[in-house]
Amino acid sequence: MFLSAFLPARCSLSARFFSSSPKFKTIKLTDKPQFPLLKHSATVFSNSGFHNILLDERLLLTPFGNTLSTSSLSLANLIRDEFVAKANQLTRFTDLPYTLLLSNSLDLTNSDRLDHVKKLKESIRTDTVLFFEKVDWPSHMASAIPDLDHLSDSKLDSLRDFDLNLIQNFFFNPVLELFSSSFSVSELVTSDNISKTPHQSPDTLSFINSFLDSLNPFQLVSTLSTHHNLKSTILTILFLKGLISSHRALRVSRIEETVQSSHWGVTDTFELEEANILSQLDRCLNFYKLNS
Missing domain, CATH: 1.10.3580.10 (ATP12 ATPase)
Structure with a gap:
């Protein structure tokens, strides 16, 4: 089942859920980063039906600090592939359309x-x-x-x-x-x-x-x-x-x-x-x- 409850101020269900998952260093999605967000490997980390993105073993967060997670493995794979295609490159939000759609959804307040x-x-x-x-x-x-x-x-x-x-x-x-x-x-x-x-x-x-x-x-x-x-x-x-x-x-x-x-x-x-x-x-x- 997908996340259908509307999320309170800048705090996603995924962020709360993954607080009990293995601890990772984090990296925040940003427009015009000063360095490539991904240099080596992008992977999907799954836990109890939710799927996160790891960029060089760092947990990807939205611009507002929510964990970028989805209950759709297909979507998680699409997002991973977006980063793989832009490895070692400086990116804009427009270079990562699925990532941006999910990020905007998770950062959406009531x-x-x-x-x-x-x-x-x-x-x-x-x-x-x-x-x-x-x-x-x-x-x-x-x-x-x-x-x-x-x-x-x-x-x-x-x-x-x-x-x-x-x-x-x-x-x-x-x-x-x-x-x-x-x-x-x-x-x-x-x-x-x-x-x-x-x-x-x-x-x-x-x-x-x-x-x-x-x-x-x-x-x-x-x-x-x-x-x-x-x-x-x-x-x-x-x-x-x-x-x-x-x-x-x-x-x-x-x-x-x-x-x-x-x-x-x-x-x-x-x-x-x-x-x-x-x-x-x-x-x-x-x-x-x-x-x-």
């Missing part, structure tokens, strides 16, 4: 959690996929708009013939319908004006609030990171529930940038940013599953 959940609930009012002008268009035009999950020059070239609002309708409407049908909630309310907030039905808000309230600290950190990348609560829930792929979620969330690229060309920066987001999304989903 106050932090309540604040994050509140902001996520409020974010539905500015959800990316709820702001577009709905238009009627012939069904035969659907075949003319390409699948954009994986971009190519020819696909981008074909977008130039369509207005942004038409493309938004093509990609946003199926996502909204999928959300409503999958979770048996009312049709999502949209807005064609960024200054006009769409107000959702009570049953829709109840579902979203219940989903967010039910998240354990690890799932919440996954959700926060996913939402940061997708800028959409709708897409985040669909993605974490396995109802939409990372490529489709990314494309829908970045449809304006994609249309702009069809006119200006795809830059190296654009491709690098998308690859980075996809990598983060896939890790967030895996972390979410490992802690469910």
